[in-house]
Amino acid sequence: MxxxxxxxxxxxxxxxxxxxxxxxxxxxxxxxxxxxxxxxxxxxxxxxxxxxxxxxxxxxxxxxxxxxxxxxxxxxxxxxxxxxxxxxxxxxxxxxxxxxxxxxxxxxxxxxxxxTKGVEGLRDKIGGTETQLVVRKSKVPVLSLSCDRSQLEIKNILFVHDFLAEEDFDISLMKRIREAFQCKIHLLHILTSRSKTHESQELKKKMESFAKENQLENYSINVLKDTDVEHGVFHFDQMHSMDIICLGTHGKGSLFYSSVAEKLINHMYKPFITFRLYEK
The missing domain is CATH 3.40.50.620 (HUPs)
Structure with a gap:
């Protein structure tokens, strides 16, 4: 191999x-x-x-x-x-x-x-950590963490995604980890106040199709309503205690814009795998 x-x-x-x-x-x-x-x-x-x-x-x-x-x-x-x-x-x-x-x-x-050492306040908006900048610009997936994870048991992977979006991305690395550790993948779509009312009717069908197209095994489908994606990920992890969190990023970031991935990396004590999203 x-x-x-x-x-x-x-x-x-x-x-x-x-x-x-x-x-x-x-x-x-x-x-x-x-x-x-x-x-x-x-x-x-x-x-x-x-x-x-x-x-x-x-x-x-x-x-x-x-x-x-x-x-x-x-x-x-x-x-x-x-x-x-x-x-x-x-x-x-x-x-x-x-x-x-x-x-x-x-x-x-x-x-x-x-x-990553994480970052708070104004520095988060202006520059962020070196890890945050690499996540923003890299086409290569990035694994980031902020503390010693020598005792980590990889049993549950959280995959956060907008399953209604038309995007290209590569999750082959996540699939290799799942297969190697025989862990469970939890697919999560977060509905926020900006979500359209009709979205929930087609969500689970889209998520099932995604799992079949990517030949996922041992997975769960989860839809959560929350104020925004960051809070949704945080609250889902509080309820289910994930070991690794995977999510995509469009590579955007500036003084007035910080991606969901960057915010979570800096403020959650979990290992993250981020990968680049491309609009179709």
């Missing part, structure tokens, strides 16, 4: 190790290939190739970048000694978000796994 190729961005904080711990949990049932990447936050005038050769122009001295690079190499060596199994490490330079996404997309990764 082809391994799931997973990229873990690391700033050498505990959050990146949380991501690794959850990836190791996946490895109990799935073959995985684990890569860590550290992005040196440098201007575009600095470049580092696969062999660690540094090229600079402008006002930044190569010796300054070399010190940063050598420190990252040292920290990765220390990381390898602490962690079990075979891991690959990479160091690149540039803008952090763009560097992570570009590396993942160009090298055929199936998943980006990131720890």
């Amino acid at each position: 082809k391994p799931v190729k997973i990229l873990i961005p690391s700033d050498f904080s505990i959050q990146s190790e949380y991501a690794y711990i959850l990836v190791k949990k996946l490895e109990e049932k799935l073959p995985v290939e684990i890569h860590f990447i550290h992005i040196l936050n440098t201007p575009e005038s600095v470049s580092i190739d696969e062999n660690g050769k540094i090229t600079t122009c402008g006002d930044i001295a190569p010796t300054f970048v070399q010190k940063q690079y050598d420190l990252a190499v040292q920290k990765f060596e220390e990381l390898k000694k602490r962690l079990e199994g075979n891991i690959h490490t990479h160091i690149r330079s540039g803008k952090i978000t763009e560097g992570i996404i570009s590396f993942a997309e160009k090298n055929g990764f199936d998943l980006i796994a990131m720890g």
